[in-house]
Amino acid sequence: MSLPACILLVDDDQTTNYLNRLLLKRLAIADELLVAQNGLEALEVLRTHRPQSESGAPVLVFLDVKMPVMDGFEFLQAYEQLPAADKAQTVIVMLTTSLHPHDVERMQQLNIGGFLNKPLTKEKVDAVLQRHFPQPVSAD
Amino acid sequence: MTEHAPRPAADLARENEELRHRLQEAEELITAIRTGTIDALAVQAPEGPRIFTLEGADQSYRDLIEQMNEGALLLSQNDTVLYCNACLAGLLKAPLETMMGASFRDFVPADYLGYWQDLLTTGWAGKSKGEMPLLALDGQQRPVAVALNVLLFNQTPVLAIIITDVSEQREINAIRARVSEQNALLERQQETLRTQALAQRAAEQTAAETSRILEGIPHIAWTANPAGRNTYLNHRWFEYTGHDSHSDSAHSFSALIHPDDLPAAVQRWQECIGSGEALEIECRIRSASGDYRWMLGRALPSRNEQGDIIQWIGAYTDIHEHKMAQQRVAETQQQLRASNEQLLRINRDLDNFIYTASHDLKAPINNIEGLLAALLAELPAELMAGPAVEPLVGMMQDSVDRFKRTIEHLTEVTRLQKEHEQPPVLVELAPVVQAVRLDLTPLLEAAGAELEVDVARCGPVRISEKNLRSVVYNLLSNALKYRHPDRPPRVRVRCRASDEYQVLTVEDNGLGLQVAGNAKLFAMFQRFHDHVEGSGIGLYMVKRIMENAGGRVDVESTVGAGSIFSVYFRR
Numbered sequence: 001m002s003l004p005a006c007i008l009l010v011d012d013d014q015t016t017n018y019l020n021r022l023l024l025k026r027l028a029i030a031d032e033l034l035v036a037q038n039g040l041e042a043l044e045v046l047r048t049h050r051p052q053s054e055s056g057a058p059v060l061v062f063l064d065v066k067m068p069v070m071d072g073f074e075f076l077q078a079y080e081q082l083p084a085a086d087k088a089q090t091v092i093v094m095l096t097t098s099l100h101p102h103d104v105e106r107m108q109q110l111n112i113g114g115f116l117n118k119p120l121t122k123e124k125v126d127a128v129l130q131r132h133f134p135q136p137v138s139a140d
Numbered sequence: 141m142t143e144h145a146p147r148p149a150a151d152l153a154r155e156n157e158e159l160r161h162r163l164q165e166a167e168e169l170i171t172a173i174r175t176g177t178i179d180a181l182a183v184q185a186p187e188g189p190r191i192f193t194l195e196g197a198d199q200s201y202r203d204l205i206e207q208m209n210e211g212a213l214l215l216s217q218n219d220t221v222l223y224c225n226a227c228l229a230g231l232l233k234a235p236l237e238t239m240m241g242a243s244f245r246d247f248v249p250a251d252y253l254g255y256w257q258d259l260l261t262t263g264w265a266g267k268s269k270g271e272m273p274l275l276a277l278d279g280q281q282r283p284v285a286v287a288l289n290v291l292l293f294n295q296t297p298v299l300a301i302i303i304t305d306v307s308e309q310r311e312i313n314a315i316r317a318r319v320s321e322q323n324a325l326l327e328r329q330q331e332t333l334r335t336q337a338l339a340q341r342a343a344e345q346t347a348a349e350t351s352r353i354l355e356g357i358p359h360i361a362w363t364a365n366p367a368g369r370n371t372y373l374n375h376r377w378f379e380y381t382g383h384d385s386h387s388d389s390a391h392s393f394s395a396l397i398h399p400d401d402l403p404a405a406v407q408r409w410q411e412c413i414g415s416g417e418a419l420e421i422e423c424r425i426r427s428a429s430g431d432y433r434w435m436l437g438r439a440l441p442s443r444n445e446q447g448d449i450i451q452w453i454g455a456y457t458d459i460h461e462h463k464m465a466q467q468r469v470a471e472t473q474q475q476l477r478a479s480n481e482q483l484l485r486i487n488r489d490l491d492n493f494i495y496t497a498s499h500d501l502k503a504p505i506n507n508i509e510g511l512l513a514a515l516l517a518e519l520p521a522e523l524m525a526g527p528a529v530e531p532l533v534g535m536m537q538d539s540v541d542r543f544k545r546t547i548e549h550l551t552e553v554t555r556l557q558k559e560h561e562q563p564p565v566l567v568e569l570a571p572v573v574q575a576v577r578l579d580l581t582p583l584l585e586a587a588g589a590e591l592e593v594d595v596a597r598c599g600p601v602r603i604s605e606k607n608l609r610s611v612v613y614n615l616l617s618n619a620l621k622y623r624h625p626d627r628p629p630r631v632r633v634r635c636r637a638s639d640e641y642q643v644l645t646v647e648d649n650g651l652g653l654q655v656a657g658n659a660k661l662f663a664m665f666q667r668f669h670d671h672v673e674g675s676g677i678g679l680y681m682v683k684r685i686m687e688n689a690g691g692r693v694d695v696e697s698t699v700g701a702g703s704i705f706s707v708y709f710r711r
Contacts, residue, residue, distance in 0.1 A: 016510075118503065
């Protein structure tokens with residue numbers, strides 16, 4: 001596939017979401033940028049943006065770890081329960097500031113596309129794209 | 141007057157009477173001889189047998205011979221029995237009246253005839269003695285001793301034979317033997333009794349001695365029967381409890397043990413009685429003054445040769461002071477444990493706080509940094525070119541970087557705490573120092589530093605490799621960081637060993653510092669030199685690492701001359 005059509009940002013920090021949106025917009029790598037403020041909202045977004053729906057499912061999710069209502073780990077547990085077909089083309093990357101060994105260990109055991117230290121930068125996004133969407137990306 | 145004067149009738153009557161008397165006498169004699177009531181001698185004379193009574197023999201001798209318990213026998217030269225007393229007749233089971241005139245050879249067993257003939261021959265020559273059996277009419281042979289003597293009776297030689305029944309003699313001998321045996325037995329029994337008496341005396345002495353010891357020892361001593369019932373208590377018990385010796389000791393035992401200790405004590409005692417295990421309990425026992433004192437009660441079963449318990453022997457020892465001291469120690473330890481736990485909890489909370497804080501601080505500082513960049517991108521070019529903006533932006537970026545670095549260091553400190561939980565191993569110094577040296581190569585070269593390493597003299601040190609590397613890194617980088625501006629840094633890394641520690645020293649010729657603030661030096665975020673870029677975390681980390689490993693860190697320093705840092709690894 002080519003560039004990710006739709007990217008979902010999940011973070012309770014509005015400023016972070018703003019900056020990440022700005023970064024991704026500048027990189028112009030997505031047709032659509034969705035934002036959720038916690039895991040529960042993210043699940044809701046995924047329910048309304050399924051592969052067969054008009055807008056299509058997000059192909060890349062940047063997921064914060066610490067969030068109110070439903071945190072990143074809880075979200076992943078709930079995500080596991082979704083139909084396989086809904087998840088087939090979605091890559092989840094965790095974004096964290098936590099260096100707590102316990103958290104790191106948990107993340108390493110997860111079946112996800114990777115985890116990155118905040119803040120999200122152009123270099124980090126490029127690395128994710130190269131790994132999961134291998135096609136030369138031309139940033140503007 | 142005539143010649144043949146008729147004999148007076150009175151004379152005739154008298155003569156007649158005399159003759160009748162003599163006849164009666166003769167008749168009586170014959171009857172007596174026939175019945176064997178009296179002795180007679182039947183002597184074969186040429187004119188026919190003549191019967192002689194033992195005329196002239198003293199009546200008392202005759203009685204003696206008749207009544208004596210030996211057989212008496214008179215034999216004629218042709219072996220005919222002239223006389224035989226009742227004893228001999230009895231021995232031979234022959235009626236007395238048949239004996240007189242019988243041949244004595246009939247009573248000699250055939251195989252003893254030769255022997256008998258020898259005895260007779262010697263006897264007729266004077267005297268002889270022997271032992272032989274005689275054949276009684278009942279067919280039994282009786283062992284006898286025979287003594288033969290020649291006597292003269294009315295100028296006729298006869299052989300007088302005394303026959304002793306030695307079967308009786310043998311019985312007597314047997315009885316004598318039994319008697320002497322019984323005497324010996326009695327003697328032995330008496331000896332045994334004497335020995336027992338001695339042993340008893342010795343035992344009594346031992347008992348007295350034992351009792352004296354039991355009464356004298358500074359412990360409560362007691363005994364109990366195999367069922368566990370108390371059988372003895374020494375004086376010390378009554379002295380301690382104030383009870384008199386007539387009170388029921390078993391009852392008073394349970395009444396005097398502290399109610400809190402009693403159930404366990406009773407249970408253990410019952411277990412021991414059942415199993416035969418040694419008893420060891422600690423319990424409080426009420427003293428005469430009404431106070432309870434801690435006692436150590438111990439008892440062992442005493443067993444007989446079959447291994448059965450015959451008695452329990454025990455003692456109570458006053459351990460009150462010891463126990464009180466122990467309790468104080470235990471209380472202190474409890475307090476220490478409690479405060480230790482509290483400290484650990486605080487440490488954990490602090491760690492979590494630092495993690496949380498660093499996380500919570502990271503997000504906004506990252507945001508500020510991002511927003512600053514976003515803001516700069518939004519600013520019009522002419523404004524950006526103005527003289528005021530660039531320094532402002534630079535200072536803002538500096539502040540952001542400082543903030544982020546502080547958070548990083550905080551995180552490092554807590555990471556260190558986690559690593560402490562890993563077990564220490566033995567690590568060689570030289571490879572670690574060499575690795576750090578390689579890491580610092582750019583810095584060393586930039587400073588024109590001279591680094592001299594001599595750590596071969598110490599063996600491996602007890603610490604995790606990662607922590608050792610951190611210690612060496614911090615000390616070496618400090619030595620370079622705080623170098624003197626007037627001279628190139630010269631750093632010596634050396635090692636020495638003492639009994640208790642291995643000591644790694646890092647000596648520099650740098651700025652030096654006031655050692656008075658030693659404690660402050662190793663505190664978190666303390667920086668001594670403002671002009672040098674530093675986090676103030678390095679020495680704090682060194683101190684934490686070394687203390688976690690059971691060691692320590694020391695510094696000697698002269699301002700303007702240099703410092704020597706020494707880290708002590710406990711062996």
